[in-house]
Amino acid sequence: MSIELTSKGDYNRLTRKLTEIKNGAVRRIIQAALEKYGREGVEALSSATPVRTGKTASSWRYEVEVGDEMSKLIFHNDNVNK
Helix, strand or coil, X not given: CCCCXXXXXXXXXXXXXXXXXXXXXXXXXXXXXXXXXXXXXXXXXXXXXXXXXXXXXXXXXXXXXXXCCCEEEEEEECCCCC
């Protein structure tokens, strides 16, 4: 018993689809890691901020930006005088 397979063309569409899937998985991993460190960072910043009224310490937040070339974890404090 033998099986014979033949193929025409190339695998460009398959390769492109597999690359899209891989890149999506990598982006989700990066997003999850930055979210984790964002939560930990906000907790550390809040506990290290001097407390008078508690407003500044409780005003920490983070923002995650995941891009193709670079990803960012940005910390903000919304208790600022404008």
